[in-house]
Ligand SMILES: Nc1ncnc2c1ncn2[C@@H]1O[C@H](COP(=O)(O)OS(=O)(=O)O)[C@@H](OP(=O)(O)O)[C@H]1O
């Protein structure tokens with residue numbers, strides 16, 4: 124195919140160098156891009172004819188920058204591409220040029236996963252030198268750790284190809300780049316309009332001994348696609364096709380395979396990858412890697428939203444509500460503690476409040492100083508607190524998911540890289556809380572934990588749960604019951620009985636149960652939690668103190684008991700998706716305890732559950748070994 128080659132994202136990821144073009148708007152970016160495409164032979168002759176025709180129509184000499192307009196309108200609209208990207212080839216490899224018209228767009232594109240660049244091409248005008256905008260771009264490159272930078276000094280024709288001018292601008296821009304930690308790879312003098320020093324070295328600048336622009340780019344190294352790093356697939360969108368739900372996004376890092384169990388962060392939902400639906404369609408794909416845009420179908424088809432990050436359980440990203448950021452502030456108004464902003468990380472958006480400004484970095488001297496506010500174009504380290512858990516990576520570990528932008532209303536007001544969590548939200552209280560699990564255990568005579576009762580409606584979960592609560596209470600234990608029926612009138616009142624809604628119901632109950640367990644109580648949960656993955660999710664949320672109790676009774680028995688008349692209603696079709704009748708119940712394969720209420724009398728069932736609970740949570744092993752009565 125001639126002209127602009129629409130590469131499959133997988134190919135592009137494996138072979139291309141992603142180069143972001145930075146520079147002042149008037150410094151000739153469009154012309155340079157047009158030239159690069161033409162002079163490298165990427166452009167078919169019909170394109171040149173089209174540009175010629177367009178130039179003629181507008182009564183102008185041949186104008187390379189029209190090419191960009193022409194390309195813009197037919198740009199690849201792939202599901203994950205939201206930056207202006209053009210591609211070209213040299214004999215060595217393929218390139219994606221990422222263009223961003225303005226300053227905020229540049230920053231936004233630089234930090235969004237789609238634009239993750241290996242290198243930058245910084246364009247300056249030979250007549251004007253390093254303008255404010257070039258400096259800001261350079262600062263942002265420094266902030267993002269993009270150190271492979273080629274500088275092109277354009278419009279050398281307008282300074283008579285003067286070596287002294289080239290040298291002066293080179294010295295100026297190099298000094299600035301050095302101050303933000305970047306050593307330019309090479310500084311190429313160009314006349315993009317005339318193609319001087321684009322592919323071959325120019326005869327008009329014999330004093331210049333370095334490589335042409337394309338030679339310089341070919342000398343750069345592509346950062347290896349982070350396929351061997353932890354999986355991070357930020358969910359960009361969820362599409363519904365027929366009855367299928369396709370979760371789409373671009374893999375930032377890692378590899379995924381059909382059959383693997385994904386965990387979504389920060390929600391904690393889990394589901395297996397059923398199929399990979401690639402775009403454009405590739406038959407029977409079973410594996411996908413960093414850089415690829417993929418669509419996945421899940422089993423079960425759980426409800427996930429844009430902003431969640433698909434990961435593997437063993438290498439999930441940390442979550443926290445307080446994080447420390449390195450910031451580049453763009454807005455005219457200074458940033459002050461207390462500001463409420465939106466933090467966009469990959470595809471997620473979080474409402475955050477700026478808690479403190481640790482220090483500001485002086486742009487000119489790069490020294491740090493304490494400050495009450497961060498002014499426009501200053502770099503700073505700040506701490507923000509989110510309203511809910513934020514899944515993130517440290518920029519130093521995984522740049523793709525470790526950077527973002529701050530947004531105020533619709534405006535991008537800052538670019539950030541994540542330094543670390545300030546406080547791990549899972550261990551929220553190291554300073555404020557003076558009572559730890561050990562102290563609670565000693566005071567209560569038992570540790571906190573979760574007794575999770577699963578079973579059909581009418582199997583006896585509520586009966587056993589309330590009876591156990593009473594027995595434990597009589598022993599002086601701290602305990603409470605969380606019953607599905609009651610929770611659904613408050614905490615889960617927005618939820619129905621689809622498999623996803625049940626999972627969400629389970630997740631919420633598990634989160635609450637975990638809080639109770641951390642506070643030292645035995646939380647007795649009575650929830651149908653019908654599918655295995657629902658209970659696995661609960662176990663994941665709760666962690667160590669989780670015990671799964673199968674309250675077993677045949678469907679026929681439950682139906683005969685029918686304490687609430689629900690089975691009769693379900694049989695008459697008055698209730699949809701009723702567990703055991705028109706929705707599945709998967710019995711636990713290896714529960715911690717199974718109680719057959721169909722054969723065991725109620726009192727015996729309660730005795731069994733009580734002794735199991737006491738054995739599980741009484742005192743610490745040490746206290747028991749010392750002969751202390753665990754029931755005190
Ligand atoms: N369609 C359908 N399927 C199952 N159950 C239904 C349904 N509609 C209403 N109910 C009533 O809701 C109670 C189950 O809620 P849970 O929160 O335990 O269910 S789940 O864990 O989310 O599956 C359940 O209570 P229990 O009988 O105590 O189990 C019912 O009273």
Ligand SMILES: Nc1ncnc2c1ncn2[C@@H]1O[C@H](COP(=O)(O)OP(=O)(O)O)[C@@H](O)[C@H]1O
Pocket residue numbers: 578579580581582583584585586587649684686719720721723724725726728
């Ligand atoms: N061994 C038993 N254990 C628990 N409940 C039993 C047992 N035998 C009979 N039942 C009866 O079964 C019914 C179970 O209802 P419930 O506890 O509300 O179930 P669930 O909460 O699982 O829907 C109650 O009426 C209870 O008296």
